[in-house]
Amino acid sequence: xxxxxxxxxxxxxxxxxxxxxxxxxxxxxxxxxxxxxxxxxxxxxxxxxxxxxxxxxxxxxxxxxxxxxxxx
Amino acid sequence: xxxxxxxxxxxxxxxxxxxxxxxxxxxxxxxxxxxxxxxxxxxxxxxxxxxxxxxxxxxxxxxxxxxxxxxxxxxxxxxxxxxxxxxxxxxxxxxxxxxxxxxxxxxxxxxxxxxxxxxxxxxxxxxxxxxxxxxxxxxxxxxxxxxxxxxxxxxxxxxxxxxxxxxxxxxxxxxxxxxxxxxx
Numbered sequence: 725x726x727x728x729x730x731x732x733x734x735x736x737x738x739x740x741x742x743x744x745x746x747x748x749x750x751x752x753x754x755x756x757x758x759x760x761x762x763x764x765x766x767x768x769x770x771x772x773x774x775x776x777x778x779x780x781x782x783x784x785x786x787x788x789x790x791x792x793x794x795x796x
Numbered sequence: 797x798x799x800x801x802x803x804x805x806x807x808x809x810x811x812x813x814x815x816x817x818x819x820x821x822x823x824x825x826x827x828x829x830x831x832x833x834x835x836x837x838x839x840x841x842x843x844x845x846x847x848x849x850x851x852x853x854x855x856x857x858x859x860x861x862x863x864x865x866x867x868x869x870x871x872x873x874x875x876x877x878x879x880x881x882x883x884x885x886x887x888x889x890x891x892x893x894x895x896x897x898x899x900x901x902x903x904x905x906x907x908x909x910x911x912x913x914x915x916x917x918x919x920x921x922x923x924x925x926x927x928x929x930x931x932x933x934x935x936x937x938x939x940x941x942x943x944x945x946x947x948x949x950x951x952x953x954x955x956x957x958x959x960x961x962x963x964x965x966x967x968x969x970x971x972x973x974x975x976x977x978x979x980x
Contacts, residue, residue, distance in 0.1 A: 726811040726965075733803045733974065734817040740810060750856055751811060755962040758847045758889050761882065766843070769876055 726751070798978040799826070807831075808968040812960035815974050820914035820953050822976030827957070829906040829972035835964025836896035844897040844929040844938075847962045849887040850908075850946065852919065852954045858884045864923070864944020866891070873938065880944075888946035892925040893961045902927050903969055914953035921946050 726748055731738040743751070783793050800822070807813040818825070833846045851860075862885065867877040882889070892904040904927035913919060926941035948954075959972060 727809060728812040728814065729805065729807050729810045730814045730816050731803045731805045732817045733815055733819065736803055738803075738805065743811065751960065754849055754856075754887055754960070757886065758849065758962040761889065762843065762847060762891075765878075765880055769878060772878065773876065 798980075800976045800978070802974045802976050804971060804973045806968075807959075807966035807970040807972070809965050811965055812958055813966060813970070813972060814956055814958040815972070816956040818913075818955050818957070818974070819976070820955070822914075823912070823979045824977040825908075825910040825913045825954070825957075826975040826977055827906070827908040827910075827972055828975075829908075829959070829970075830903040831893045831906065831959070831961075831970045831972075832903045832967050833893045833895045833961045833964040833970075834967050835961065843891075844894060845891050845904075845927065845940070846893040846895045846964060847889045847891050848893040848906075849889050849960045849962060850923070851887050851958045851960075852948045852950070853952060853956050854958060855948070855950060856886050858886050859949040860885045860888050860947065861949070862888045862890065862923075862944060862946040864890060864942045866940065866942045868938050868940040870938065888921075888923070888948075889962070890923055890925065890942060890944070890946075891940065892927065892942070893966075894927045894929060895964060897929070902929060906972075910954065916951050918951060919948040919954055
């Protein structure tokens, strides 16, 4: 059973307790949401990198040097 | 300005870590933390970190937003940077929990600042952090850093704050310390 830890700031006492079924379900739903967001971010980053590489290659074909491309 | 340490959380073998019973007698809150998780399967095969979620008062409704700029990589391996933004989320999520594919010694450095946490306006926070991963397939070693902000569209005073890894548990060495800031 997944555990959670809580510190009560008014007492300083920290306790570990089992998560409830509702909390576990909520956590699993959050994990799926976050994973979907993460996949979306990674896909966007990969597309940006591919577009940049493609653009750089086209600029090089036009005669720009690596330094000129990097300085854009 | 006076800084008062309110509590320290140590998290090991737990999925989430919370501060509860936060007094409303300060002006602002500050949190310094460091985290690492044990997750090593599934989604972690493609990334050397887990996303850490942050909630206030255990509120799971779609009233959070987060925006952060990030940069990862080195001059030698190439730098990837960008901007991420989510609105109407059910939590503030930031990539600040290195997992089992990162170095065991690598714990993220996390800093949050929450102004006017007990006031009557909607709450916001600054959140920033970084970690280093040796993830070879990502061209490592790679630093990853973020700087951004989060928000909670709720006017209630913040009395609890929860940090959770989206998969796996926090490992020994993970800790969060909460400070109360008095401006006078």
